[in-house]
Amino acid sequence: MDFWYALVAGLIIGAIFGFILQRGRFCMNSAFRDILLLKEYKLAKAVTISLAVLMVGFAIFAFGGIIDLNPRPFKPLAAIVGGLIFGIGMVLAAGCASGTTYRVGEGMLGSFVAAIGLTGGALMTAAGPLFEAKNTLQDIDLGQITLFGEFDTTLTPVWMIIVGIVGLVLMFYFWGWPAIKKKREANEPMIKMENFKEATFKKGWPWWVTGIAIGIILTAGYIASNGVVGITGGWMDISQWFTTSNIMVWAGFIIFGIILGSFLSAYIGGEFKFRVPKDGFTLVKQFIGGLLMGFGAVTASGCNVTNILGGVPQLSLHSIIVGAFIVIGCWLAAYLLFMWREDREPKEKKLKAE
Amino acid sequence: MIIQKLNNKTKKKSWINMVDITDTLDCTGDVCPYPDVKSKRKVKKMKPGEVLEILIDYPLSAERIPETMKSMGHEVLSVDKTGDSSWKILIQIK
Numbered sequence: 001m002d003f004w005y006a007l008v009a010g011l012i013i014g015a016i017f018g019f020i021l022q023r024g025r026f027c028m029n030s031a032f033r034d035i036l037l038l039k040e041y042k043l044a045k046a047v048t049i050s051l052a053v054l055m056v057g058f059a060i061f062a063f064g065g066i067i068d069l070n071p072r073p074f075k076p077l078a079a080i081v082g083g084l085i086f087g088i089g090m091v092l093a094a095g096c097a098s099g100t101t102y103r104v105g106e107g108m109l110g111s112f113v114a115a116i117g118l119t120g121g122a123l124m125t126a127a128g129p130l131f132e133a134k135n136t137l138q139d140i141d142l143g144q145i146t147l148f149g150e151f152d153t154t155l156t157p158v159w160m161i162i163v164g165i166v167g168l169v170l171m172f173y174f175w176g177w178p179a180i181k182k183k184r185e186a187n188e189p190m191i192k193m194e195n196f197k198e199a200t201f202k203k204g205w206p207w208w209v210t211g212i213a214i215g216i217i218l219t220a221g222y223i224a225s226n227g228v229v230g231i232t233g234g235w236m237d238i239s240q241w242f243t244t245s246n247i248m249v250w251a252g253f254i255i256f257g258i259i260l261g262s263f264l265s266a267y268i269g270g271e272f273k274f275r276v277p278k279d280g281f282t283l284v285k286q287f288i289g290g291l292l293m294g295f296g297a298v299t300a301s302g303c304n305v306t307n308i309l310g311g312v313p314q315l316s317l318h319s320i321i322v323g324a325f326i327v328i329g330c331w332l333a334a335y336l337l338f339m340w341r342e343d344r345e346p347k348e349k350k351l352k353a354e
Numbered sequence: 355m356i357i358q359k360l361n362n363k364t365k366k367k368s369w370i371n372m373v374d375i376t377d378t379l380d381c382t383g384d385v386c387p388y389p390d391v392k393s394k395r396k397v398k399k400m401k402p403g404e405v406l407e408i409l410i411d412y413p414l415s416a417e418r419i420p421e422t423m424k425s426m427g428h429e430v431l432s433v434d435k436t437g438d439s440s441w442k443i444l445i446q447i448k
Contacts, residue, residue, distance in 0.1 A: 027414075038387065038394075038418075040418065040422075103385070111385075266439070272439060273440070275411055276383055277383045278382070338387060
């Protein structure tokens with residue numbers, strides 16, 4: 001890929017992606033964790049809707065011969081271990097790979113520390129002390145398997161478009177339609193045009209806007225690079241650019257774009273502020289979380305963006321397993337960190353009362 | 355328009371001053387889920403009628419805490435943006 005093309009296209013697509021991430025507060029860590037912790041489903045719904053949009057988007061451009069689909073080969077052991085460790089890591093780091101990156105642009109020091117951890121962990125696993133461990137885990141390779149059998153350049157996009165459209169229809173029926181009906185009954189206008197500017201630049205977006213926007217921009221990202229957009233690879237690319245004579249490529253510019261876009265979005269919305277966690281130990285935790293995410297991402301051949309937003313829409317079995325274990329790891333860590341103690345507290349009090 | 359805005363502002367302020375704040379929860383510097391979890395735990399320990407002031411600088415939680423509190427049955431007295439990425443939320447326990 002030409003350097004100038006990577007620079008311009010990478011920065012533009014990254015910046016729009018970053019803008020959407022910041023406005024939509026789109027973080028898979030929050031999305032998955034808060035299903036369990038706060039019984040809050042908006043971000044999880046945004047993830048699902050973006051997946052359906054991506055399925056349809058990828059399939060259309062694959063049919064048009066503009067992009068080549070390339071689902072990850074199924075490495076079961078790597079998917080399970082990598083996904084689980086990534087999931088635990090993102091709770092500690094307080095953000096998934098994309099969430100951490102956009103929060104750097106919001107001025108959060110903790111997220112920057114987590115991003116450095118992520119880069120370090122990824123480098124150690126890609127070519128360092130953890131290289132052998134990764135190779136052992138990736139040993140079993142079952143090839144490009146999708147949810148509907150072996151990957152096929154014509155059949156897989158057909159399945160993608162079917163699953164995507166069925167998904168969109170179901171989501172509209174169960175989530176969209178009730179909301180529209182409620183608005184109609186309350187006699188509220190569907191779209192308030194006079195608040196358009198404020199709603200776009202100053203407030204958090206509704207989950208369905210975020211989901212659709214993520215779906216569109218990542219489809220554009222696939223078209224521009226003929227590959228899935230990734231976060232971890234981008235951070236590794238930046239570190240190589242710092243330390244070796246390599247010039248930066250597409251993935252690195254995406255990261256710079258995300259940080260730039262998220263900064264602009266936060267600045268316009270009055271949400272940019274340099275923030276440091278009060279408790280210094282939080283930074284240590286975030287760094288360790290980053291390291292775990294880095295190891296998990298390289299082992300599972302991709303972070304949450306590459307696997308969940310890039311692989312799952314291609315119905316890759318590998319990415320679906322990684323995604324499932326990211327969720328399990330996330331819930332496990334969230335339970336141990338935030339709920340376990342709370343569950344025990346009332347019991348202790350009872351004991352004291354007795 | 356501007357006068358109206360100013361009026362709204364002064365109204366809000368004077369109204370806030372009338373409320374006695376029982377306790378303050380400072381969540382500045384915390385990212386999710388800490389502000390959400392902390393405020394939930396705090397509110398559970400407080401008595402009906404008391405007012406909790408939550409200081410927060412994390413956008414997602416600032417949008418979400420008022421909703422969570424409403425769904426828990428408490429009254430959200432006000433959500434004020436006090437500066438760049440800084441909010442002050444007043445909750446009355448029911």
